[in-house]
Amino acid sequence: MTKEFVFAGFGGQGVLTAGMILAYSGAAKNLDVTWIPSYGSEMRGGTANCTVKLGDEEVASPFPKAPDVLIAMNEPALLKFMPIVKPGGSIIINSSIVKTVPEPAGVKVYSVPANDIAADCKNERSANLCALGAAIAAAGDLLTLEDVEKGLCGYLAKIKNNESNIAVLKAGYRAVSESA
Amino acid sequence: MKQLMKGNNALAEAAVRAGCRLFAGYPITPQSEILEYLSWRLPQAGGEFVQTESELAGINMIIGGAAAGQRVMTSSSGPGFSLKQEGISYLASIELPAVIVDVARFGIGLGDVTVGQGDYFQTTKGGGHGGYFIPVYAPSSIQENADFVVKAFETAEKYRTPVIVLSDASIGQMCGSVELPEQQYPKRDRFDWALGADGDRPPMGRKMTDRMYTDFAYEEYVPHICSRYNEMKENEQLWEEVQAEDAEVLLVSYGISSRICKEAVKIGRSLGLKLGLIRPMTVWPFPVKAFRKYNGKVKGYLAVEMIPIPQMIEDVYLAAHGAAPVYAMPTGREIASSEDIIENVKAILNGTKEVY
Numbered sequence: 001m002t003k004e005f006v007f008a009g010f011g012g013q014g015v016l017t018a019g020m021i022l023a024y025s026g027a028a029k030n031l032d033v034t035w036i037p038s039y040g041s042e043m044r045g046g047t048a049n050c051t052v053k054l055g056d057e058e059v060a061s062p063f064p065k066a067p068d069v070l071i072a073m074n075e076p077a078l079l080k081f082m083p084i085v086k087p088g089g090s091i092i093i094n095s096s097i098v099k100t101v102p103e104p105a106g107v108k109v110y111s112v113p114a115n116d117i118a119a120d121c122k123n124e125r126s127a128n129l130c131a132l133g134a135a136i137a138a139a140g141d142l143l144t145l146e147d148v149e150k151g152l153c154g155y156l157a158k159i160k161n162n163e164s165n166i167a168v169l170k171a172g173y174r175a176v177s178e179s180a
Numbered sequence: 181m182k183q184l185m186k187g188n189n190a191l192a193e194a195a196v197r198a199g200c201r202l203f204a205g206y207p208i209t210p211q212s213e214i215l216e217y218l219s220w221r222l223p224q225a226g227g228e229f230v231q232t233e234s235e236l237a238g239i240n241m242i243i244g245g246a247a248a249g250q251r252v253m254t255s256s257s258g259p260g261f262s263l264k265q266e267g268i269s270y271l272a273s274i275e276l277p278a279v280i281v282d283v284a285r286f287g288i289g290l291g292d293v294t295v296g297q298g299d300y301f302q303t304t305k306g307g308g309h310g311g312y313f314i315p316v317y318a319p320s321s322i323q324e325n326a327d328f329v330v331k332a333f334e335t336a337e338k339y340r341t342p343v344i345v346l347s348d349a350s351i352g353q354m355c356g357s358v359e360l361p362e363q364q365y366p367k368r369d370r371f372d373w374a375l376g377a378d379g380d381r382p383p384m385g386r387k388m389t390d391r392m393y394t395d396f397a398y399e400e401y402v403p404h405i406c407s408r409y410n411e412m413k414e415n416e417q418l419w420e421e422v423q424a425e426d427a428e429v430l431l432v433s434y435g436i437s438s439r440i441c442k443e444a445v446k447i448g449r450s451l452g453l454k455l456g457l458i459r460p461m462t463v464w465p466f467p468v469k470a471f472r473k474y475n476g477k478v479k480g481y482l483a484v485e486m487i488p489i490p491q492m493i494e495d496v497y498l499a500a501h502g503a504a505p506v507y508a509m510p511t512g513r514e515i516a517s518s519e520d521i522i523e524n525v526k527a528i529l530n531g532t533k534e535v536y
């Protein structure tokens with residue numbers, strides 16, 4: 001089985017990092033993993049996205065094709081990638097920023113106010129981790145929340161205390177798991 | 181245990197673990213991470229890292245290091261790789277083991293820093309002068325970026341030949357899971373041909389020169405060259421087959437394009453198409469042995485390469501040996517798409533695609 005994730009938003013929202021933490025967690029679980037980015041030259045603003053594929057078998061193409069989970073951190077990201085989401089797949093919409101939530105047929109849509117949840121956890125800059133937690137809950141296979149918690153601590157090892165980051169990750173997870 | 185690494189970094193780390201003692205090269209996108217990584221990692225492991233003033237200096241320093249019997253490497257891309265060709269010809273002539281990495285980018289001349297597969301002829305047909313051939317490994321994953329560097333050092337020493345690792349901008353720039361190889365500690369004095377020696381043994385009675393003038397009588401030169409390259413051709417072909425056994429159409433593709441082909445095989449099979457893949461892991465020697473199994477059985481080979489004007493297809497054509505039609509699918513500066521591949525396969529099967 002392989003699972004495809006597309007993290008998309010604007011530069012500075014941490015979509016590449018969120019994808020990297022997922023990929024890091026997958027590699028640590030001995031999964032076959034690919035992470036491939038696409039972004040402009042801007043550090044802030046512009047568009048940014050990455051595709052992460054995880055497999056307990058060999059991952060073929062690393063490029064976006066039919067994501068099982070789309071994490072749309074803003075409206076342009078949603079409009080760009082919504083048409084290719086796999087039937088039966090999921091979309092995590094950052095409803096703190098995206099105000100119009102669509103209802104595409106055959107796809108589960110989760111509105112997760114990622115910026116607000118991050119702010120509630122007193123960790124305003126970690127909306128990306130909230131969305132990552134939500135994506136884990138929506139994907140439901142290959143990686144558990146605990147795997148990604150460990151991956152987050154490993155990837156962000158230079159941060160001695162990741163408790164507030166983990167709190168946001170878990171809050172994002174709950175936003176999807178408790179809505180089901 | 182697997183870990184997440186960028187392709188270029190995995191390649192560089194694997195070189196260190198293979199016991200590389202000297203890297204000399206010059207930065208150019210999309211291979212600069214190899215230098216960046218080795219600039220701190222190689223000295224840490226007791227090796228020498230030199231950022232040379234040019235690619236020419238890089239390849240020529242490699243000749244010196246190789247002559248001393250050490251594992252040595254250089255890397256480049258695009259126009260920088262072109263600058264190394266004279267040195268590669270000299271390595272082939274002096275018969276010295278060395279690893280040269282080409283992280284291929286797109287286009288002619290300066291081209292572009294994005295991915296491309298336009299260096300096939302340059303790497304497999306002798307980019308430099310004089311008619312040499314050297315083994316060329318074509319990784320398609322982060323894991324193979326690491327594994328093939330180790331393999332390249334081994335093959336280089338087995339035949340005393342330069343070896344190329346033909347990576348590409350996608351494989352170099354993406355991240356993936358990799359299980360890194362064990363650290364090796366090759367002994368410096370393990371060769372009887374190398375210049376210099378450890379300990380008391382003086383470096384006497386050895387010379388390193390263009391063999392043509394000195395070591396061989398003229399009439400021995402040609403048979404020597406022929407047996408050398410024929411042996412590599414016979415023994416070093418590597419390839420992967422994906423659902424090839426019962427395939428009606430076999431895709432042929434290497435590097436990043438082959439990964440899309442694997443996706444296409446999966447999708448094609450789910451649609452009931454008998455589709456398979458031959459993926460050359462060495463592009464020289466080209467894996468003709470794989471084709472011998474399927475010539476006369478398949479309805480066609482479809483060569484998928486990321487280039488405007490196809491190159492690898494000429495080797496496919498030779499390998500098909502007139503026993504199966506060969507079709508081209510050059511994808512220009514776009515990475516192949518599974519849909520396009522499947523459309524091409526359908527066209528082959530219904531007879532509407534033109535033979536190359």
